[in-house]
Amino acid sequence: MIEHINMTMLTDFYELTMANGYFETGMSNDIAYFDMFFRKIPDGGGFAIAAGLEQMINYLDNLKFYDRDIEYLRGKGMFSEGFLEYLRNFKFECDVWAIPEGTPIFPGEPLVTVRGPVIQAQFVETIMLLAINHQSLIATKANRIVRAAKGRGVMEFGTRRAHGGSGAVHGARAAYIGGCIGTACALAERDFDVPALGTMAHSWVQMFDNEYEAFKTYASIYPENCVLLVDTYNVIRSGIPNAIKVFKEMKPAKMGIRIDSGDVTYLTKKARAMLDKAGLKECSIVVSNSMDEYIIRDVIVQGACIDSFGVGERLITSKSEPVFGGVYKLAGLEKDGVIIPKMKISENVEKITNPGFKTVYRLFDKDSDKAIADVITLDHESIPDGSEYEIFDPQIVWKRKKISNFYAKNLRVPIFDKGVCVYKSPSIGEIRDYCKAQIDTLWEEILRFENPHEYYVDLSKELWELKHKLIEEYKE
Amino acid sequence: MIEHINMTMLTDFYELTMANGYFETGMSNDIAYFDMFFRKIPDGGGFAIAAGLEQMINYLDNLKFYDRDIEYLRGKGMFSEGFLEYLRNFKFECDVWAIPEGTPIFPGEPLVTVRGPVIQAQFVETIMLLAINHQSLIATKANRIVRAAKGRGVMEFGTRRAHGGSGAVHGARAAYIGGCIGTACALAERDFDVPALGTMAHSWVQMFDNEYEAFKTYASIYPENCVLLVDTYNVIRSGIPNAIKVFKEMKPAKMGIRIDSGDVTYLTKKARAMLDKAGLKECSIVVSNSMDEYIIRDVIVQGACIDSFGVGERLITSKSEPVFGGVYKLAGLEKDGVIIPKMKISENVEKITNPGFKTVYRLFDKDSDKAIADVITLDHESIPDGSEYEIFDPQIVWKRKKISNFYAKNLRVPIFDKGVCVYKSPSIGEIRDYCKAQIDTLWEEILRFENPHEYYVDLSKELWELKHKLIEEYKE
Known part of the structure; x- marks a missing residue:
């Protein structure tokens, strides 16, 4: 339900002081154009992936100031009653254009443009940046990891290390857009149709008198899809032999093992040989220990026998570069129907905006x-x-x-027309497919x-x- | 309202497969002890700060599976009806102990212990780790930055770069516990009493025909506290002279300037001299450009004239190390009132747990x-x-x-007694004061x-x- 909460007050306080300022000076309805864009691709990559538009739309579609908000603002002692009344009757009236989710994007491009009364077009800055920055960051990182895996599945496993609940759930959504095959997070499936999976922790194995019993019990309950965690005690001497024994006895429809620690290149080669020798060629091997695009690339080069990866903290926080630096800048004013272009001049040429x-x-x-x-x-x-x-x-x-x-x-589509949403987000599966197809249009370099x-x-x-x-x- | 949403399904899917497993094997009510602890202090620091307990308590106090959850789980086709019925009637029955928020903490210490029926004590793993990992990370980072500022105020300014809404709001809460004086995030004040502040963006200045007019208008609306952003055009040639002119004409009760770009050491020295020469010694200087503990330490050493800092993305994402690696491990079973200690053995001695x-x-x-x-x-x-x-x-x-x-x-206090919350979180101000006092008990080294x-x-x-x-x- 994260997406349906009213987030109107999830805003930088200066949006409110400026809004009150425009109200008090009679400038509220001056028409302004703002662009959202970013300047630098995370991790030194060649492109980023747009994501978070659906959440941005939800925010904008649900903008509403409740009594509790008005009371809070009145308590600050700095806003006029006229302004508070304006907020009470707030109705979003802006036009919005954006690049759809899943599109490869590049620095300087206007990902989103908002046109409307400056009091509103300025106010939406914070939540817009928050939604697009976060999910574009994670989609971009996920796609790097997925490409490193060269066709092997990548599962998002980072909920416990995410930055709060929406960090986890929206992060799982963005990771799926970027090409992950699913997530560990149940809420991301319930609310966003990201396929969720998961089998057992080490504690499951420890709850039983021995590993064999833990595996056998699990296989009897989940005969359709049985992935056993084999590194609670010792992968080679205990985990794999016990898994093989249970697979042969219980014959689950799908079987796999997961290794969550140790040298995965060595262990997976050894595990693959043991499984094959036991006639279990169809048993898959999942690895989930501190993975990212560089480690995945390395272990594949070294010949690790891995069918899929679980990637946790380094994906859900984009650990190597946890910031997507999208900004929101004034691009123009409109007077009597004529656009007056505006730009920010800076000594640093890269910070000069496009008017x-x-x-x-x-x-x-x-x-x-x-x-x-x-x-x-x-x-x-x-x-x-x-x-x-x-x-x-x-x-x-x-x-x-x-x-x-x-x-x-033209990469952009209309999203709001005078405050009315005119865009229907595709399904998450469609966004993911679109993303893959669009990346296929980029040169390998x-x-x-x-x-x-x-x-x-x-x-x-x-x-x-x-x-x-x-x-x-x-x-x- | 972020804290009151039902987050029961914000869990790794394997918690559910294991819960169903315990239910099916009749082990549901076996009593287990789980510890949460962490292994490594972020950024190579000497200590971390516990935070997030209040949100963890909220989660546990509101555990409930709704029809929508049950339907979703039934749709997975892998859970028994008996188990789904158990979830429908779920009532939290565990005992919980924890180290209060604001306490300096160290690797290996049991920050939280959960004792209860294994089906429940295991299930709460994900949300518990999520809450404590996230806020302990940000409180720890904030405290580093606050200590670097040596008594100067540090404001949390990172909402737009946070990982989702709870990344922003709970992050602002944790930053305040760690010693920040406030946040830019209005929602963090409304819901968590973290003081929120903010004045203007560059776009405010650009909306007017010139900088002087923008400043003067702002000063006329906010005569009590007037902080002017002076780097839209040129700090030295335009921003400071215009600010001085407006301060002299309008005489606001409190006045300040903010610099958001450029070489802050050079600019703040120059700005201080210009302000002092104009007789505005009481005008404060705020700086907010890509700050963290290292840059703050450096610019202070270089004699920058700064009264307070606004710190954005490098705080709210803990950019230099965005992961707090708390884990949740089985520590014991209880049979007939006797505790049977359990531990995870590993080749890596640092990964051996305490039983x-x-x-x-x-x-x-x-x-x-x-x-x-x-x-x-x-x-x-x-x-x-x-x-x-x-x-x-x-x-x-x-x-x-x-x-x-x-x-x-004894650092720990009882939090839940057989599922009933027996702990009342102190106010955020009390937690912040407690944190400061506890850090004062640590040796300088x-x-x-x-x-x-x-x-x-x-x-x-x-x-x-x-x-x-x-x-x-x-x-x-």
């Missing part, structure tokens, strides 16, 4: 269907298929590139874990010229 | 009130004050130590960020002898 109401096109090669480049354009622009088209590096003046033999796809090729995210001529005109104006 | 029903005493020096050592004992043992007392290293046979001139304090002195966590003679007897038995 105006924008969208993103992905250009695909007509022959190979591979993605060639993304182009950020002003929203009113279109890109005719096939014709020669020139794209411009956001920072470096002399870097431009002509593309031909392509077709273009972009998929490297280290030093990937940097994918082109360029600007259209019109946006490039607007940006450089504004920079020149600012310098004067 | 039996245990507690933890902290021994304080009678003269200085400083903590000398912790001793894990069997629960029935007592430690008479002052008398000479010998403690034993858990692994190394020849390492033992005699303590005298001390008084002993333990407080170092790198290479701290390793605090003694030894065993009583009785527990040591029991442990080694079991190891000998196992080896035979």
